[in-house]
Amino acid sequence: MAIPEEVVKVIGKSLGEPQVFEIERGAIRRFADAVDDFNPLHRDVEYARSSKYGEIIAPVGFFGWPMKGAGIMAALGEAIVPIMGAGYFILLDGGIEYEPFIPIRAGDVLTFYARLADVPEKITSSGKSMLLPVIEMNFLNQNGDKVLTAHWNLIMRQP
Numbered sequence: 001m002a003i004p005e006e007v008v009k010v011i012g013k014s015l016g017e018p019q020v021f022e023i024e025r026g027a028i029r030r031f032a033d034a035v036d037d038f039n040p041l042h043r044d045v046e047y048a049r050s051s052k053y054g055e056i057i058a059p060v061g062f063f064g065w066p067m068k069g070a071g072i073m074a075a076l077g078e079a080i081v082p083i084m085g086a087g088y089f090i091l092l093d094g095g096i097e098y099e100p101f102i103p104i105r106a107g108d109v110l111t112f113y114a115r116l117a118d119v120p121e122k123i124t125s126s127g128k129s130m131l132l133p134v135i136e137m138n139f140l141n142q143n144g145d146k147v148l149t150a151h152w153n154l155i156m157r158q159p
Contacts, residue, residue, distance in 0.1 A: 006085060007119055011116055011117075012117070013115060015079055015116060017074075018113050019072070020066070020067045020109060020111055021112060022064050022067045023058060023063070023106055023108040023109070025056050025106040025107075027062075028057075029042065029056075031058070031062040039059070042058070042059055053105065054105075055107065056105065057103040057106075061096075062104070063112070063139055063148060064108075072112070075114035075135060079135050083119070088131050088157055088158055089156075090157045090159060092154070094132065096152045096153065099150070101145070108147070110141055110142075111140050112138070113137070113138050114137045115135070116133060119131050119132065128158045131156045131157070132155055133153075134154075136152075137152065
């Protein structure tokens with residue numbers, strides 16, 4: 001089997017408009033609580049200010065709340081619509097991999113860009129085609145520095 005033409009056409013293409021995310025201290029603390037991360041760099045302002053970071057930093061995996069745009073789900077929609085149109089209706093989350101570059105600090109404003117990086121195909125044991133889209137997300141801070149790249153892995157198969 002081969003990857004459908006309508007899917008090949010979107011590989012490497014940008015997904016949606018750039019999105020803007022705001023990083024707030026309180027949101028960092030709530031996220032750290034939710035993932036049981038009790039590192040004082042994520043919650044204690046005085047401790048964080050006296051560290052080399054100078055401010056509370058976000059745990060890996062937290063990149064704020066959308067201020068402008070529809071957030072990550074808009075990019076997901078643009079990636080999966082052509083794949084679903086090709087008959088791959090069953091969608092599973094295959095996990096996300098984070099590659100941090102510099103810490104995300106409280107007060108940062110991040111701009112997020114997404115693209116469909118790759119769509120490898122695998123054939124299941126029943127002989128059906130399964131596509132494994134990878135959405136690459138890059139986050140730049142207000143200074144233009146890349147702070148994080150994430151690769152969101154999906155699993156889509158035919159019914």
